[in-house]
Amino acid sequence: MRSYKDIHNILLDRIKGGEWEPGALVPSEADLAREFGCTRVTVNRAMQALADSGLIERRRKAGTRVVQRMTRNAVFEIQLVRHEIEQRGGTYKYLLISRSEEKPPQKVRAEMGLSGDNALLHVISLHFADGAPYQLEDRWISLDTVTQARREPFDAISPNEWLLREIPYTNAEHVFRASRAEPMDAEFLNLGEGEPVFVIERTTWLSDAAVTHVRLVHPADSFRLVTRDQHGTAL
């Protein structure tokens, strides 16, 4: 018998192989169901998977077409810094640098979409791989959303890890860029000022409430982000 996965793969091959060209109209579910000797539901499931991975577009009555758009998606996995390091067989160390309640700069406030001028929790810390500074974490935490953070010293566990363990989030925004080491970056990462660094800025929300905004700075030489992407592999 043909499972929806079989059908998915067959259809995938037809697209990859060029049998169904970009923009082409694909047979209807009913036709394919007849062809494969199964129910329309089964075909539907295979096609939904293809649509989810962005290879086809479906519209009622208009039918299903192979996409023409020239964008593809790439997926990367967000891990704990600690796991990232340990997974490569490195030794991880964490160091708290400072922890205070402060009013954030305008830029952070804007990024998090905050309206009032409440103080946030500002935690700066450092992550080491094999004894060398690997990542500087400069983080702002909303005390309105994450009230528990007020009681957490962050001296033994990084905000990164604590938040990920304690606080769910629903939305995230990432910005990746190359930049020059700022004075603080240079000091803690043992770099000359202006040397290249890889910066990740991440803001997360729980529903509409901002949770945290963080700036993660890595020495350019010791950091790379890798993705491996396959068509048809859903998230």
Next chain:
Amino acid sequence: MRSYKDIHNILLDRIKGGEWEPGALVPSEADLAREFGCTRVTVNRAMQALADSGLIERRRKAGTRVVQRMTRNAVFEIQLVRHEIEQRGGTYKYLLISRSEEKPPQKVRAEMGLSGDNALLHVISLHFADGAPYQLEDRWISLDTVTQARREPFDAISPNEWLLREIPYTNAEHVFRASRAEPMDAEFLNLGEGEPVFVIERTTWLSDAAVTHVRLVHPADSFRLVTRDQHGTAL
């Protein structure tokens, strides 16, 4: 009536709201089906969506649990450079720098997983935004996989655009990093040597055959990669 999307959202709320904590066992499909007054299939569909977005883990007999593993996926969209620039209202310009058949350096060969020592097509080109160099494209194209490339001069259309239009691919690997401008980068991007750049290296395959490997270099100041991610949003 309750649709699978309703159920999906209800379950999502229970996870987000902390009613079902990380690691907790979720009721069985049969129980939930009774609770919502629908078929098990409908519940199954809602749960599959949650599993796809990585919020729950399901195992036969063991049941379904809210994940504890704290990795999440982020998705970014890969566009044509031209579209990227035009979408921001910028003016795009393309310039071919060189085009030749050469044996690639060992590093490129390894990245593409090539065994022989065939020559590849080596195309270097430059993409401008509003008159300023935006991206240097240093690309190797497999002439075995992409025989048509031999006849394409790439003087009017960039390899980036040509490949995306002509050649399907099935797998891709991306590496993102910050780096120092190499001599060639500095020359074409109007940078001082050693200044920070943002580098993307992409290799793509069609089934198991390598298609192309490219190194895309951007001045650090004018490039950022942004993602916006929501739970439950499949690819």
Next chain:
DNA sequence: AAGTGGTCTAGACCACGGA
């Protein structure tokens, strides 16, 4: 109006894997 995808039900069998 009619064709196409979206979804549900009721019932069934199977595959996996924990106890």
Next chain:
DNA sequence: CCGTGGTCTAGACCACTTC
């Protein structure tokens, strides 16, 4: 063993959108 998820069928109704 047996509970849980994985999947299929047959039939049905609905929702959308183009013709």
